[in-house]
Amino acid sequence: MRPKRLFRRARKTRVPLEDELPKLVQNRWIVHASELAETKVTQVARRLPALISQSLRLAWQANRRDTATTIGLNLVAGVFTTFGLLATTGVLNALFAAGPTPDKVRGALPALALVAVAYTAQGALRTGAGWAQARLEPQIEQVVEMRLYELTTSVQLAALDDSEFLDELNRARSRGIMSASSVVLYTVDVLTGLVGLVAAAGALGVLHPILLPLLILTAVPEAWAAMRAARMRYNVQLELSASRRRRWILAELMTNRNQAAEVRSFTVRDMLLGQYGRLARNERDVELDVTRRMTYARAAGEALQGVATALVYLALGVLLWRGVMPLAVAGTAVLAIRTGKSSLANLVYAVNRTYEEGLYFGDYLEFCASASGRGPARTDELLVPPRHFSTIVADEVTFTYPGADSPALNGVSVELRQGEVIALVGENGSGKTTLAKILAGLYDPDSGEVRWDDVSLWRVDPDVLRERIAVIAQDHTHWPMTARQNVIMGRPDVDELVDLAIAASGADEVLAELKHGYDTLLDKRFFDGAELSGGQWQRLAAARGFYRDEPLLICDEPSAALDARAEHALFERIRAHADGRTVLLITHRLASVRHADRVYVLDHGKVVEHGTHDQLMAADGLYADLYGLQASAYRTA
Numbered sequence: 057m058r059p060k061r062l063f064r065r066a067r068k069t070r071v072p073l074e075d076e077l078p079k080l081v082q083n084r085w086i087v088h089a090s091e092l093a094e095t096k097v098t099q100v101a102r103r104l105p106a107l108i109s110q111s112l113r114l115a116w117q118a119n120r121r122d123t124a125t126t127i128g129l130n131l132v133a134g135v136f137t138t139f140g141l142l143a144t145t146g147v148l149n150a151l152f153a154a155g156p157t158p159d160k161v162r163g164a165l166p167a168l169a170l171v172a173v174a175y176t177a178q179g180a181l182r183t184g185a186g187w188a189q190a191r192l193e194p195q196i197e198q199v200v201e202m203r204l205y206e207l208t209t210s211v212q213l214a215a216l217d218d219s220e221f222l223d224e225l226n227r228a229r230s231r232g233i234m235s236a237s238s239v240v241l242y243t244v245d246v247l248t249g250l251v252g253l254v255a256a257a258g259a260l261g262v263l264h265p266i267l268l269p270l271l272i273l274t275a276v277p278e279a280w281a282a283m284r285a286a287r288m289r290y291n292v293q294l295e296l297s298a299s300r301r302r303r304w305i306l307a308e309l310m311t312n313r314n315q316a317a318e319v320r321s322f323t324v325r326d327m328l329l330g331q332y333g334r335l336a337r338n339e340r341d342v343e344l345d346v347t348r349r350m351t352y353a354r355a356a357g358e359a360l361q362g363v364a365t366a367l368v369y370l371a372l373g374v375l376l377w378r379g380v381m382p383l384a385v386a387g388t389a390v391l392a393i394r395t396g397k398s399s400l401a402n403l404v405y406a407v408n409r410t411y412e413e414g415l416y417f418g419d420y421l422e423f424c425a426s427a428s429g430r431g432p433a434r435t436d437e438l439l440v441p442p443r444h445f446s447t448i449v450a451d452e453v454t455f456t457y458p459g460a461d462s463p464a465l466n467g468v469s470v471e472l473r474q475g476e477v478i479a480l481v482g483e484n485g486s487g488k489t490t491l492a493k494i495l496a497g498l499y500d501p502d503s504g505e506v507r508w509d510d511v512s513l514w515r516v517d518p519d520v521l522r523e524r525i526a527v528i529a530q531d532h533t534h535w536p537m538t539a540r541q542n543v544i545m546g547r548p549d550v551d552e553l554v555d556l557a558i559a560a561s562g563a564d565e566v567l568a569e570l571k572h573g574y575d576t577l578l579d580k581r582f583f584d585g586a587e588l589s590g591g592q593w594q595r596l597a598a599a600r601g602f603y604r605d606e607p608l609l610i611c612d613e614p615s616a617a618l619d620a621r622a623e624h625a626l627f628e629r630i631r632a633h634a635d636g637r638t639v640l641l642i643t644h645r646l647a648s649v650r651h652a653d654r655v656y657v658l659d660h661g662k663v664v665e666h667g668t669h670d671q672l673m674a675a676d677g678l679y680a681d682l683y684g685l686q687a688s689a690y691r692t693a
């Protein structure tokens with residue numbers, strides 16, 4: 057049997073274009089949204105206490121005083137609501153008493169003063185609570201964002217290769233963070249709504265117990281109408297979400313600078329605009345249709361509400377007529393029922409939203425739990441790697457990327473001695489970069505170990521280890537900073553050393569052309585920012601590696617984007633750098649490998665050859681084969 061829904065789902069909106077276009081991947085937003093459309097009342101009720109406690113804990117963490125203030129003031133405001141309602145009976149009693157009107161008004165004054173005090177206090181307390189609640193929002197945002205970024209920057213690198221983890225991260229980042237403050241604010245609204253309802257119910261209970269069912273009778277149609285309207289709006293958003301995502305993809309293509317040249321070269325403007333226009337027109341029609349249906353639904357809600365109110369007044373009339381209830385009590389009851397009704401409508405809305413935001417907040421919490429378990433594997437006593445090592449050894453290292461079918465490295469052993477240039481050579485995907493990252497302690501091997509002298513990397517402080525290594529990376533980052541900051545990267549700024557590193561990499565020619573020299577911002581998003589070519593960035597990345605004067609320099613394809621002259625100069629410089637330091641060089645330019653002290657040749661994650669250039673050429677294996685191919689290309693030319 058199909059489970060009963062919270063309330064009947066609004067007729068499915070027809071989005072005709074959706075059937076014609078390629079299907080989009082279901083992202084988590086849609087999954088949660090669909091879950092929500094099918095949610096039952098009991099499910100919401102079961103999940104709510106845990107959600108309330110999670111969000112209050114978060115609020116407490118963000119700011120205890122504001123959390124206590126918003127909850128405390130709301131509770132006290134509820135007491136004043138009850139008090140004000142009860143005091144109203146006193147006013148009405150005096151006004152409905154026998155006697156001349158001026159005397160009746162005079163008699164009502166003390167009770168009126170109490171009503172005024174109660175409602176003023178209630179208003180002031182609510183304002184104070186609202187202020188504290190609003191103060192919580194930015195504080196919560198800050199807490200959750202900082203926690204997320206602390207985790208993303210500290211998890212092991214391998215975690216970021218795991219697609220499941222990346223998916224969790226994207227979910228936490230996209231909606232999870234935003235929903236954290238919303239879930240807290242709606243939780244406070246739930247508590248406020250509950251307090252208002254209990255306050256009104258309390259007053260009615262004191263006035264006459266029979267009034268409580270009357271409150272429920274009037275409140276239920278209002279709550280039903282509020283829920284139905286909200287759900288209808290929600291379902292429309294859900295049905296249109298795919299179309300909106302498509303429009304967003306098209307909008308990106310039409311506005312993004314990276315695609316601008318191709319949009320023009322391939323003259324696809326009309327096609328993009330045409331598709332966008334069709335989707336937008338379609339959405340407009342759907343929205344107009346839904347607005348009409350929502351108006352009908354609201355009208356039905358209002359009609360039900362009218363019937364319920366008429367029934368309540370009828371019941372009150374009967375009670376008055378039978379003398380079960382005095383007129384003053386009935387007058388106050390009308391006020392209390394109104395108060396209770398609006399609190400219940402707010403409560404229903406807040407519960408709905410708390411539940412919805414809670415689903416996304418759950419994603420955030422799930423990510424935090426998962427990321428906390430993927431931090432650096434630290435032992436109790438972390439060792440400091442030797443500053444001046446004599447050898448770095450990888451011993452039978454095996455490593456498989458998360459989710460990969462086969463190992464990227466399989467029983468690899470290499471040795472790097474101080475002062476040597478060691479080259480790693482092999483075809484694409486043979487494992488060179490992976491090995492370099494393992495030697496640098498960025499990945500932990502699945503088996504085998506890496507030792508700097510006698511110290512196993514399992515036992516060293518990873519941050520200290522990384523301080524001892526300089527990297528010229530294949531996929532270097534274009535840091536949105538000045539050229540100087542791109543070189544020093546957090547190290548002390550020593551002018552002469554910056555000059556030396558920049559000259560060594562050939563970046564001096566690049567910087568000489570820039571308007572503000574070393575102090576030019578290398579990102580077009582900044583005022584006066586400049587843009588560099590791929591090769592110019594590569595020179596700067598090399599300067600960064602040289603500036604970080606450390607005992608091990610890892611150069612991963614440092615010359616892929618360089619022109620012939622710059623490449624030659626760079627390899628000369630790399631050789632000179634090995635004076636007392638060790639260089640691990642990964643390159644496909646085998647002519648530059650000739651001068652390495654030793655060469656390791658990798659194939660499918662294994663070391664298949666090892667030796668000097670001359671030894672490997674004499675062995676006539678894979679290295680000689682690759683070298684011969686490259687040399688023949690030059691000879692033919």
Ligand SMILES: Nc1ncnc2c1ncn2[C@@H]1O[C@H](COP(=O)(O)OP(=O)(O)OP(=O)(O)O)[C@@H](O)[C@H]1O
Pocket residue numbers: 217457458460464482483484485486487488489490491
């Ligand atoms: N982040 C990753 N997640 C999963 N697999 C990866 C990842 N990075 C690399 N691999 C796989 O590991 C193997 C070795 O890759 P690696 O980057 O070490 O090769 P490489 O020898 O440096 O290649 P290239 O010469 O193309 O730079 C390849 O099969 C590659 O597909």
